[in-house]
Amino acid sequence: MTNLQLKNISKEFNKIKVLSDINIEVKQGEFYSIVGPSGCGKTTLLRIIAGLEFADTGNVIIKNIDSTELSPQKRNVGIVFQNYALFPNMTVFENVAYGLEIKKENKNFGKDIIKEKVNLVLEKVQMSHKINNNVTTLSGGEQQRISLARVIVTEPDVILFDEPLSNLDYALRLETRNELKRLQREVGITSVYVTHDQTEALALSDRIAVLNKGIVQQTGTPYEVYYNPENSFVAEFIGHSNLFDAALSKEIFNVEINNDERLSVLPEELIPVANTENKIAKITDVQFTGFSIEYSISVKDLLVKALQPTHSVNEKFNVGDEVGLKLLSDKIRKVK
C-alpha cells in the first residue's frame, strides 16, 4: 500500500531549478532514503513533504489525501532535524509531551495518558533515566534519541529524517544507525531519510532514490542501485565505480562497448595482476585499512581504485610497481 506519493514535484528558487519533475512512491512501513551530494535538492524535497516549503508544481499525497496545499500543522508528518531542534526551554518530558498536548485538545486524552505514552517511548529509546533533565544538558547522541522520541510518540504517518547522523562522531554514528534501524523496524512507521552518505543509505534503507541536480537518477533497492547503476553518476556516487571509455576497455580488458557507453567497474572487482604481458598500469599509492588494501592505480591518464579484502590477497604490490588489470567477474556493466 502506498503511504506517500510525490507526483511531478518541481521547485525553483530565484529562477534556479532545484527540483525537476520528482516522482517517488513510498510504501507503508518502508524505510526510503533520498541520497545525493550536497546541493542536490534533497532537503528541499523533504521540506516540501513536511509542508515547510511548497512545490511550484506537482502533488504531495500522504495516506491518499492530497496534502499539496496543507500547512505543516494539518499534515501528520514528523521531522527529525539535523540539529535535533529540541526546545531548549523545556525538559526531556516536556519536549516529548509537546506534540501530544496539542493532540490532546482534539482527541481528548488526559494527562496520565500523556505520561504513560511519554514513558513508553522514552523506554524505547532508552532514555527513561533522563526524563526530567533539561535538554541542554544532553549529549549529541542523547538529543538525537529525544528528537526521535518526540516524533514517534505522536504516531505520524511519515517520519522525515534530515541527515540526522551528520552531527555525531564516527563511532556514535554507527551505533545510532543500528539503533535507528531497530526502532524503525519495531515501530513500523514509514520513514523518508535524507543523506549525502551513500553507505548510510545502503545500510538503512529498503529502497533508495539517488538525486542529483534536482533530478532523480535512479530508484531501487540498495542492491539494485549498487550493482546495477543506470548511469555513470549513480555508478560513481553509490559504488565509487571506476569508469573506462570504449577505447580503454578494449585495450585493458578486451571488452567491446559502444562509443557512447562506459565500462563501470567497482573497486572490489578490479584486480591488479603481476604475471601478464599487458603491464599497462602503475601503482601510485597503497593504503592498508586492516580489512582491506586499497590501491590507487594510474592507467594512461586515468586514476582508478582497486580494493581487495586482505585475506584474499595473494600478490601484494608496492608503490611504483607496474601491473596489469583484470576484472573479477565476467559480468560486464555498461553505463551512459
Added chain:
Amino acid sequence: MNRNKLTPVNIIFVCLILFFVIGYILFPLFSLLKESFLNQEKLLSFSSYESLFSQTALKATFNSILLSVITVIGSGLIGIYFAYIFQYHRIPNKSFFSTLLLIPLATPPLIGVVAFLFLLNESGLVSKLLMMLFNLQHALFRFDGWTAIIIIHIYSFYTMYFLFVASALKKIDTNLIDASYSMGATKTKTFFKIILPQLIPAIIGASLITFMASMASFTAPFIFGGSDRFLTTEIFNAKINGDNSFASSLSVLLTIISILFLILLRWYRSKKVLTIRHKSTPKTSVAQFKKGINYFSTFVSAMFTFLIMLPIMTLLFLSFIPEGSLMRNFFEESFTISNYSKIFSDSQFFDPFKNSIGMAIIAVVITLIIGVSSSFLIAKKNIKGKNFLESILSLPYGIPGTVIALSFILSFNTPTIFTALTSIVGTFWILPLAYAVRNLPLVTQSSIAGFHSIDPSLEEASQTLGASGFRTFKKIIVPLIFPSVLNGALLVFINSVGEFVSTILLYSYSTKTISVEIYSQIRMYNTGAAASYGIILFLMVMVIVYFSRKTLDKSVGVG
C-alpha cells in the same frame, strides 16, 4: 509563521511604532535642525553656523575631541592590560577581582563624579586626611579641570576595553600561542605577532564606543570643567543663556560627529572577521609565567581594585556621618543613619526618589512596547523598509543626551499631536519620554539579537508537531527571547533611574529626580544627603545587575 502576512495586531503595532519613531525621534531632530537655521527674529539665517567658527566654539570642539582621544588611549591601555593579565597570569580570586573591576560599568555617571568629588576635592577625604596628618592649613592639591575629567573618564570607560578584550582573549585558540612558543617565539613576540592582531577588532569596537561616549559625556565636564569648554557644556550654557539657535547648531555638529562614529561602528560590526574555527580548542592555560610576574600582577590588580572601590567606599563613609561635617574634621564624627532616614521621611527628599522610580518604570514600559514589537517585525516579518526602521531605531544611540533634551524642549514647548495637543515641557511626562528615546536602542538591539538567535528549525519542529502559530509563539519564542528582553529592560531601568544628562535640562521643581537632587545637594555642600542618595542608587543598580546576571545564567542556551 507566515513572514509576509501581517495580522491586525501586527498592524496596530506598526502604527504605534511609526507614531513613536516620527513623534519622538524624527520630529525632535527636525525641530533641532530647523531651529539651527533660525536667528533671534525667527528668520532663516546661517548666523548660528557662522558662530561655530568663533573662538569659543572651535575651542570647545577641539577640547571635546582631545578629551575623547586621551580617554580612548588611557582607558585602552588600562583595560587591555588588565584583560591580558587576568587571562594569562595566575591571580588568586580572579572572578572576584574582575567583578569588582566592572563596578564602574554599572555606576551611574553622576554617582561616579560625586564620589570622586568627595574623595579628591579640596575638602574631600584625601585632602582632609593629608591636612590632618601634616597639620596643614590649606589643601595640598586641587582636583578639577582636565585631570579630574580624564581620571573620571578613564574610571568609567576602561571597563569597555576590559570586557571586549577579555572576551576576545577567551576566543583565541590557545594552540596558536603554543605553536608560536614551540617555534621559538618569545612571550613579547607572541603577544605582538599572535595575540594582539586577534584583539584588533575588539579594540576598535571598544574605541569607537568609548570615543562616542566620551564626546557625549556631560556630567564630568559640567561639574569639573570650570572655565574649560566642551561641546556638551557649551550646548547647555547656550540653552541656559537663551541662545537656542546656537545651542542647536552646536548640537547638530555634535550629533553629526556621533552619528558618523555610529555608522562606522555598525559598518565595522557588519564586516565578518576572518577566523579559522575548529570544533574544539583546549582552554588550558598556556606556558607558565614566572612566579615573580604572577605576584606582581596580583599586587597591581589588588591595588587597582582598591582604587576602583575607593570612590564608592567614600560615598558609603560619608553617607553615615552627619550633614555638614565636610567643613569640620569629619574623621571624628560619630556614625549615624539620619541621612538615610531623612530620605524616606522628608518629602523634599522622598519625592525625587518616587519621581525617579516612576519615570524609570514608565521608560521601561515604553521601550518594551516599542522595542519588542519592532524587533519582532524586523526579525520575523518581511516588511518593506525594515532595514531603514532598524537604523532609525538605533539612531538615538548616537545622539548625546544633551542633544535629545534640547530637541525635546524645542519640539514640545508648543502643543503637538504627539503630546496630546498640550505642551509637555516642564511636565512629568517629558522626562520618561526622553529616557525611553535614549534607551530604545538597548531594547531593540537585544531583542533583535534574541529573535535571531532562535534556531528557525525550532519553529518548524513545533509546526510539524501540530502547533498553531500562536502556540509556537507562546510556548517556544516567548520563553526563548525572555532573557534578552529582560536584560534590555533592566538596563533601561538602570540607565533611567540615575539619568542626569538630559534631566538637568528637562526637570522642573516638581519633577526633580534623584540625580538632580544629588546635584543640588552637592552645590550646597550637603554631603550626607548626596552620599546616601548615591549609595541607595548604587545599591539598587547592583541588586538589579546581580539578579539579571542570575536569570541570564539560568537562561537557556541551545546546546
